[in-house]
Amino acid sequence: MTAKALDGKATARAIKDELTTRVAMLRERGIVPGLATVLVGSDPASQNYVRMKHRDCDEVGIASIQVELPADATADQLREAIEALNADPACTGYIVQLPIPKHLDENWALGLIDPDKDADGLHPINLGRLVLNEPATLPCTPRGIVELLRRHDVPIRGAEVVVVGRGITVGRPLGLILTRRSENATVTLCHTGTRDVADHTRRADIVVAAAGVPHMITADMIREGAALVDVGVSRVDGKTTGDLAPDVWEKAAWVTPNPGGVGPMTRAMLLSNVVDRAEDLNAR
Numbered sequence: 594m595t596a597k598a599l600d601g602k603a604t605a606r607a608i609k610d611e612l613t614t615r616v617a618m619l620r621e622r623g624i625v626p627g628l629a630t631v632l633v634g635s636d637p638a639s640q641n642y643v644r645m646k647h648r649d650c651d652e653v654g655i656a657s658i659q660v661e662l663p664a665d666a667t668a669d670q671l672r673e674a675i676e677a678l679n680a681d682p683a684c685t686g687y688i689v690q691l692p693i694p695k696h697l698d699e700n701w702a703l704g705l706i707d708p709d710k711d712a713d714g715l716h717p718i719n720l721g722r723l724v725l726n727e728p729a730t731l732p733c734t735p736r737g738i739v740e741l742l743r744r745h746d747v748p749i750r751g752a753e754v755v756v757v758g759r760g761i762t763v764g765r766p767l768g769l770i771l772t773r774r775s776e777n778a779t780v781t782l783c784h785t786g787t788r789d790v791a792d793h794t795r796r797a798d799i800v801v802a803a804a805g806v807p808h809m810i811t812a813d814m815i816r817e818g819a820a821l822v823d824v825g826v827s828r829v830d831g832k833t834t835g836d837l838a839p840d841v842w843e844k845a846a847w848v849t850p851n852p853g854g855v856g857p858m859t860r861a862m863l864l865s866n867v868v869d870r871a872e873d874l875n876a877r
């Protein structure tokens with residue numbers, strides 16, 4: 594048996610079509626959602642991601658603003674760029690593309706974003722709201738994963754989910770989201786201090802591999818019929834390599850292609866966050 598694909602590309606397409614309608618409705622009322630990106634430095638992978646995000650905006654009718662700072666930008670320069678976006682009415686949501694150069698503090702930068710314009714859901718206020726069960730803008734990758742599973746009818750309620758990786762953009766918030774009453778999954782969060790990762794993944798109905806370790810999840814580590822989500826984006830010999838080994842396709846029921854799985858969903862949820870924010874701003 595070979596697994597069915599959790600097709601992120603097609604699902605993102607469907608979501609973008611839905612968003613196109615919502616953006617047109619906002620525009621009819623004179624509201625133009627605008628996404629800005631702040632890119633510090635010229636890492637080719639980051640440049641590529643940012644380019645894709647602006648292309649997505651064009652597709653659905655969201656205006657976009659690109660802010661670029663040199664790799665040696667000072668903390669003051671970054672703060673000024675962020676404050677300018679907070680004050681710019683044309684920007685209804687924005688992100689600081691991560692990672693930023695090491696001489697700048699990521700959490701400090703995230704904390705400067707107006708929480709109402711935080712399209713990534715990574716401002717401490719939004720992460721705090723998530724912990725407190727209050728309405729919050731959610732981080733794009735975890736939101737995309739839940740949406741991808743939901744739209745393929747993979748049961749989440751009551752499921753045993755093992756998340757491998759406790760990063761701030763994926764693993765940690767995903768654990769919080771899936772354990773809310775509205776999702777009601779049971780989550781085990783594995784990390785580098787976990788004694789035996791396979792011991793956990795073998796029991797899981799759903800495994801989310803977000804460790805950034807190429808091919809670390811192999812067929813012998815998973816249960817037959819499991820759903821597997823690959824968040825990994827490592828570069829191996831110039832090729833994008835995920836956290837799932839190819840042999841899992843013969844044992845699982847559902848697997849995200851990579852590329853074509855979580856990546857497009859992350860981008861779709863970024864747009865979705867921007868449209869949600871713009872609608873919300875209008876309602877108030």
Ligand SMILES: Nc1nc(=O)c2c([nH]1)NC[C@@H]1CN(c3ccc(C(=O)N[C@@H](CCC(=O)O)C(=O)O)cc3)C=[N+]21
Pocket residue numbers: 641642645688689690691692713733734826851852853854855856857858859860
């Ligand atoms: N503030 C911030 N927010 C982010 O959401 C954020 C970030 N920083 N920094 C980097 C990571 C990574 N990320 C990806 C998004 C889409 C794809 C994606 O669409 N990938 C395509 C393939 C891309 C290609 O053609 O190279 C796919 O998986 O099919 C990948 C990676 C967002 N991130």
